[in-house]
Amino acid sequence: MAVLSACPKEQLREREDAFHIQRVERLWNGDHLLRGREPGTDDLQLMSNDYLCIQNEPALRQAQAQALLNSKADLLMSSIFTMDGSPMQQLEAAFADYMEGEEAIVCQSGFAANVGLLQSIASPSVPIYLDMNAHASLWEGVKAAGARGIAFRHNNPDHAERLIGRYGPGILVVDTVYSTDGSLCPLAAIVDLAARAGCILVVDESHSLGTHGPGGAGLAVALGLADRVHFRTASLAKTFAGRAGLIVCSRRFKEYFRMESNPAIFSSGLLEHEYVWFLEALALIRKADERRKRLREISEMVRWRLDEIGYDVGGGTEQIIAIESGTEPETQHMRDALQGEGVFGAVFCAPATPRNHCLVRLSVHSGLTDDDLEKLTTRCAAALRALRNEMS
Ligand SMILES: Cc1ncc(COP(=O)(O)O)c(C=O)c1O
Numbered sequence: 001m002a003v004l005s006a007c008p009k010e011q012l013r014e015r016e017d018a019f020h021i022q023r024v025e026r027l028w029n030g031d032h033l034l035r036g037r038e039p040g041t042d043d044l045q046l047m048s049n050d051y052l053c054i055q056n057e058p059a060l061r062q063a064q065a066q067a068l069l070n071s072k073a074d075l076l077m078s079s080i081f082t083m084d085g086s087p088m089q090q091l092e093a094a095f096a097d098y099m100e101g102e103e104a105i106v107c108q109s110g111f112a113a114n115v116g117l118l119q120s121i122a123s124p125s126v127p128i129y130l131d132m133n134a135h136a137s138l139w140e141g142v143k144a145a146g147a148r149g150i151a152f153r154h155n156n157p158d159h160a161e162r163l164i165g166r167y168g169p170g171i172l173v174v175d176t177v178y179s180t181d182g183s184l185c186p187l188a189a190i191v192d193l194a195a196r197a198g199c200i201l202v203v204d205e206s207h208s209l210g211t212h213g214p215g216g217a218g219l220a221v222a223l224g225l226a227d228r229v230h231f232r233t234a235s236l237a238k239t240f241a242g243r244a245g246l247i248v249c250s251r252r253f254k255e256y257f258r259m260e261s262n263p264a265i266f267s268s269g270l271l272e273h274e275y276v277w278f279l280e281a282l283a284l285i286r287k288a289d290e291r292r293k294r295l296r297e298i299s300e301m302v303r304w305r306l307d308e309i310g311y312d313v314g315g316g317t318e319q320i321i322a323i324e325s326g327t328e329p330e331t332q333h334m335r336d337a338l339q340g341e342g343v344f345g346a347v348f349c350a351p352a353t354p355r356n357h358c359l360v361r362l363s364v365h366s367g368l369t370d371d372d373l374e375k376l377t378t379r380c381a382a383a384l385r386a387l388r389n390e391m392s
Pocket of ligand 1: 109110111112114135137175179204206207234235236237244245
């Protein structure tokens with residue numbers, strides 16, 4: 001590891017150099033690993049988390065545009081000042097009902113929800129047990145609380161139990177669907193463990209809200225476990241296709257949170273037209289069973305076909321399909337081979353993955369036609385052939 005000089009300005013320059021010179025110029029040959037070429041109209045774009053394709057729904061856009069045109073000046077301030085009967089409270093009540101919770105809190109993002117939640121429920125004396133693949137925002141919450149984060153092996157409740165036995169009860173944290181590889185949490189076993197061990201349970205439903213469970217109410221509801229999970233969080237920048245986050249919690253916790261969580265207190269709330277978007281999106285998503293069914297079929301088919309062709313798609317099962325692509329230079333080759341055939345995924349590298357364990361992540365969506373799936377298979381097969389030829 002490079003030894004950084006003591007002077008802060010020098011130190012910053014060295015860190016910037018490490019990125020610009022060592023990583024971009026040398027390792028990536030001057031070509032940003034996460035970008036590549038611009039996608040065109042015939043290309044298959046599988047980067048977005050708009051799993052049910054609602055972002056371009058005319059009725060939703062119309063409702064949001066109308067709300068923007070009709071709105072009086074929004075209060076640009078922290079949401080702790082929000083009055084009763086506001087659109088924020090309507091949305092929170094609608095989400096609490098949808099997800100079978102007592103109360104819901106709308107936050108500025110999934111990141112703010114996770115950081116604010118952990119900061120307000122943990123402390124330096126409370127150990128936090130996180131699945132090693134839990135989202136980065138949950139790990140940031142550990143730092144914000146000044147707590148000790150203890151990683152357990154991915155999807156391994158037995159390992160979590162052994163660690164709890166060693167360090168004592170605390171807060172147990174999992175995602176429902178893991179954002180890197182699309183693997184599904186063994187939620188029933190985790191819920192049992194939390195109850196047995198006397199832990200508070202936090203479940204991030206970002207990639208299952210809208211896509212899993214009745215009406216898309218999430219994995220906990222699907223498994224009849226909603227009342228056994230203490231806190232559910234979600235990013236609304238996935239299936240809900242907007243910019244916000246969510247916490248489902250008890251009534252007693254909600255008011256405490258608003259005066260305790262730094263992101264809730266010290267950062268401004270959403271604007272009126274954003275609440276309108278989510279209210280409309282919720283009505284649409286509740287009724288979108290056909291899209292959910294199609295998404296499930298597509299997820300299974302694409303994963304199976306990529307595996308058949310010879311891609312390493314890891315251990316996932318859900319709508320995020322991650323191709324393991326190795327080191328950063330190897331990933332650049334894979335990205336180029338796929339883009340060369342008109343397939344665009346999202347490249348994941350450190351700090352989102354361990355160094356040299358990069359991924360090209362394909363997020364499938366319900367709008368893919370049979371024709372698109374045929375194209376995807378043919379193009380991915382051609383990309384792999386090109387890649388192998390290049391290597392041989
Ligand atoms: C599992 C998970 N939690 C939280 C977040 C953060 O959400 P947001 O983009 O709304 O801040 C993300 C987004 O990447 C996520 O995948």
